[in-house]
Amino acid sequence: MNKKTVILHIGLPKTGTTSLQQVLHFNSAQLKSRGIHYLENGTQYFDDFGHHAIAVSGMGIAGARVTxxxxxxxxxxxxxxxxxxxxxxxxxxxxxxxxxFSMEYSNENSIRSILQALTDNGQVDIKVVVVLRDVADFVNSVYMQRVRDGAPDTIEEFIPQIRHLLDWKTLVERWAAVAGKGNVVCLKFEDLAASNLVSRFCEIVFGITERLAEPEHFLKNPSLPDAAINLIHKVNRSEISPAAKIGLANHLSKFFADHPLREPKTSFLSPEQSQALRAGCRWPQDVIS
Known part of the structure; x- marks a missing residue:
């Protein structure tokens, strides 16, 4: 009998993770027929059926601030x-x-602790999968999500808060130092998204070539037009109650999920900011297209 393998997908955020988690959870029975177990425990706490509760619980007391x-x-x-x-x-x-996992486990000690637990101290093999993205597009998308979640800070205030995370080579090397270089698989978001992201991910990671069914009630997270996102940001910086701020963001998100506008995605970054971010972000060599 082959040794069991834990496949740990660590993100990045804003690289199709929500879609991936929903589709794989929805097809969990089909995956099991192929020898792939989509872990069930912890998924009940989040609408996307991701394993965020596992990531947070592995952080101990520090995880309480995240959820x-x-x-x-x-x-x-x-x-x-x-x-x-x-x-x-x-x-x-x-x-x-x-x-x-990619955002909160920022040193080798925390990574070693979570991997030792998940692999039962080496009784189970580990494979880490990370999906990387153009760093300027990544920052823009993460910042937009923060605005939708109620954050009042400007993009200039936000970038320094996450600058220490914005070097993909360092991120991959940190996980590879613990899991082993041959046990970290790097994918590129732009290449996955050029076709069907979930299907391409499953083909590379699981060897599944047919397209998996999508759930009927699919959690959507659409891009918002400039006017909507700028209104949300203006309200976030006002004295309006937090509940009302979130209510506005949720209303606009639902509206544009049901009535999408074909507009270019809002860009909060200047060309100079984008150039500086890209110049400071190194990529690992082995990225699967």
Whole structure:
């Protein structure tokens, strides 16, 4: 019998992770028929069925700031149940996906701790999958999401907050130092998105060539037109209540999900800012197209 492998998809955010998590969870029975177990524990806490609760629970007390709606007891319970689900799964591969792994596990010690737990101290093999993206487009998309989530800061205030994360070579080397260089698979978002992102991901990672079905109620996260996102940002910087701010953002997101406008995506970055970000972001050599 082959040794079990945990396939850990760590993001990045804004690289199709929400779509991927929803489709794979929806097709979990079909995946199991192919020996791939989409981990169930923890997915019930998030609409996209990602494993964010696992990522947060692996951070211990520090994780409480990321998901304040989950108390420490709930996180501990999720953690132990998830490890048992991996340990006792009869399937050859167990898949987990959360972009929080790439953003919150920022040093080798935290990575080593989570990988040792997920692999039962080496009893299970590990494969880490990371989807990288043009860094300027990444920053623009992450910032837009922050605005939609109620953040009042400007793009100039936001960039320094995440600058330490914006070197893809360092990110990959950090995970490879613990998992092993041959156990980290790097994909490029732009190449995946040129066809069907989920299908291409599954072809590379799982060897599945047929297209998986999408759930009927698909969680959509559409880009908003300039006028809408600028209105949200203006309201975020006002004295209006936080609940009203989120209510406006949710209303506009739902409206444009139901009535999309074919407009270019809003760009918060100047050409000079984009150029500086790209100049400071190194890419790893081995990226699968």
């Amino acid at each position: 304040p709606h989950l108390d420490l007891n709930a996180l501990r319970q999720v953690w132990h149940q998830a490890l048992d689900e991996i340990r006792y799964s009869p399937h050859e591969k167990v898949f987990l996906s959360s972009e929080l």
